[in-house]
Amino acid sequence: MNIQTSILTEKYRPIKLDDLIGNKDIKIKFKEYLDKGEIPNLLLFGSAGTGKTSLSSIIVNNIDCNFLYINASDENSIDIMREKIKTFAMTRSFNKWKIVILDECDKISSAASSAFKIILEEYYKVCRFILITNHISKIDDSIKSRTVQYELKLSNYEDVKNRIIFILNNEKIKYNDKEVELLIKSSQGDLRQLINKIQKHTINNELKISKDILLEDNIKKVIVSLIKKGDNESLNKIRKLIDSSYNFDYISGYKYLYDNLELIGDANSIGDLLLVVAEYMYRDSFCLIKQINFMACCAELIKKK
Structure with a gap:
């Protein structure tokens, strides 16, 4: 069956306990x-x-x-x-x-x-x-x-990678390890999202990572560096960066902040910074404008670092 006409998330939905990973x-x-x-x-x-x-x-x-x-x-x-x-x-x-x-x-x-x-x-x-x-x-x-x-918890990196490699090989999709690694990191362990991204970024049975994913990954790195810098222009630059992204993934953004807390603050402030990220990530599930919530998180991180 052609990958463009089949829904991979349904095709590879687990049908028995052994099919579930993690x-x-x-x-x-x-x-x-x-x-x-x-x-x-x-x-x-x-x-x-x-x-x-x-x-x-x-x-x-x-x-x-x-x-x-x-x-x-x-x-x-x-x-x-x-x-x-x-x-x-x-x-x-x-x-x-x-x-x-x-x-x-x-x-x-x-x-x-x-x-x-x-x-x-x-x-x-x-x-x-x-x-x-x-x-x-x-x-x-x-x-x-x-x-x-x-x-139910997110599966570890190796389990997710093995499952994705199985799907890619089974669908006869050409890929390279760097692209697979980038996709896994961008999906933050969400296997359903990851399989959907494979379908989205597969063209003529070849996995091709779009500039949007690469751009968002770079945006998150710059956001961390701006929070660390924490000067008068940092928040405005962060806002403009997010505005420049077509569809910024805020949950992925919070996870990236969590993964890089040691780059933002020192050993004495890590605990306070973690509580900030956790609180705003929780608020994301019911806030009206997610960008404002994320910007408020960045502002508080700058204040507490």
């Missing part, structure tokens, strides 16, 4: 669940691209169940809880279990959240729930207490 201990535990043919109510959380949705698909495809998938970013009202989820949970089934996958569960409304707690308890004997979120801090404590929580 998270070894979690895979061992979930093998026990699958062998038993039963799961508790689960809350899967972690960064984007760590395999949360893929793991939930593996579960429902390997357990005797009917399942319902809901994305709470689109369906998050109390009516969805009462009319769709509750109706599914209470309906008779010829399968042993019914499972509801509630993706982006941090998006459900407060009213829906209250109704959901009741459903979790009332139908536990016949229906189990898999909740998925990138933002565990946004989940109500009363819902957390009714689930078994698992954090």
Whole structure:
């Protein structure tokens, strides 16, 4: 199949536990669940691209169940809880279990959240729930207490590289190691994003890194040097650099700042600088204008370095 007409993220989506990379201990535990043919109510959380949705698909495809998938970013009202989820949970089934996958569960409304707690308890004997979120801090404590929580973490560099090399070779895509390394670093361990970038930057079955990726990598290096310099013009220069980037990846920017804190401050200030980056990276998930949030982070780093 031609790479231009196939969706690589779907073609290489894991279909069994062994296909998932990283998270070894979690895979061992979930093998026990699958062998038993039963799961508790689960809350899967972690960064984007760590395999949360893929793991939930593996579960429902390997357990005797009917399942319902809901994305709470689109369906998050109390009516969805009462009319769709509750109706599914209470309906008779010829399968042993019914499972509801509630993706982006941090998006459900407060009213829906209250109704959901009741459903979790009332139908536990016949229906189990898999909740998925990138933002565990946004989940109500009363819902957390009714689930078994698992954090899926980004895979290490070598595991990601091996998977990407496998995909490139399997698709017969020409590449060089330097380009692969650059792509992996630009994706910050997000395997789904990385596979999408391979599809984007493959032309006539050859991986060709665009100037945008190279430019953004250079921009982040200059931003760190400007924060270190910290003079009156530094913030204005950082703003202009970001404006010059077509689509600056702010999460990648925060990660780059974290990776290079020792270039910004000294041993005595690293702890304070780390807290600054962590706070603004957290705010990024719900702020209105991401550029202003990132600029505020840079300003505070200059102040505290």
